[in-house]
Amino acid sequence: MPNAGLAYTVLGRAAENERILDAVSNHLNSTPSGTVDVVVDDLAPLAVREGVDSAVTFVDGLLERGRGRAARIAIGCSFEASGELLSRAGARVDSVVGTEVAAAVERLSRDDPTTFGYVRRHWAEAKRGIEACDRNYPQSKQVHAALMEPETTPRTLGATLSGLVTLGALDTWGNTVGSTRYDLTAYRPDRTWAVGAALAATDSDD
Structure with missing residues (x-):
């Protein structure tokens, strides 16, 4: 052609x-x-x-x-x-x-491969934790506590949540000192699904 x-x-x-x-x-x-x-x-x-x-x-x-x-x-x-x-x-x-999401995932893979690795492995568990957590502005350990039989630790879950923030699926709450708090009122479930789909595509390309 x-x-x-x-x-x-x-x-x-x-x-x-x-x-x-x-x-x-x-x-x-x-x-x-x-x-x-x-x-x-x-x-x-x-x-x-x-x-x-x-x-x-x-x-x-x-x-x-x-x-x-x-x-x-x-x-x-x-x-x-x-x-x-x-x-x-x-x-x-x-x-x-997701067309724009795929580009964002590729950028994360290139610019911060460590965080990308956490998101790639744990995005689905992070999604479950976010949706199970009853706090609006939790720390990662509080999201982790909402999970049943998690595979992550609070630290690895925190790294995954940080990656989801970078990918636009979540936001942080700025009015805090110390550990990062996540703004679950800004959580975007459809964006998170698109991130998962983009990650699945990277898996199939490997």
Whole structure:
């Protein structure tokens, strides 16, 4: 293909789903099976415009046309996408990644690999701790105390929470002296799901 192996078609912002799917089919029909990756850069605008069900139906149509022909199908979702969209789309395709979140995860991996490692291993436990904690501005040890049979320690959980702050899923409370307190009123669960999806994509690339 031209453009360093990238095939693209400009359909316009108002293109109907079926027209997009037909364009994908045309590209797949013109190449050997298993040689093309299909990537949708952002599914969230469709979900906002037409609803999550419509977006998932689009993904199903993409899978139907790509089955046995596409090497891999990946869906991008900006972090504003709902957790429902992320989970339902992610259950169908090879990967689903928040587009802006993926870049943030990559930056963390490059700039602070130690914290990235903690987030990569423990983000799901940190999410459970945040959601189980009944304090608005806890320290990491208080989030840790809310967990049942944690794999983390208060220190490693604190490093994970710090990484989630860097990734925009959480915030710190500034009016404190001493140990960091986290502002759970600013917790963003959908952003956290997108972080998890982006981390899963890095795992699959290893």
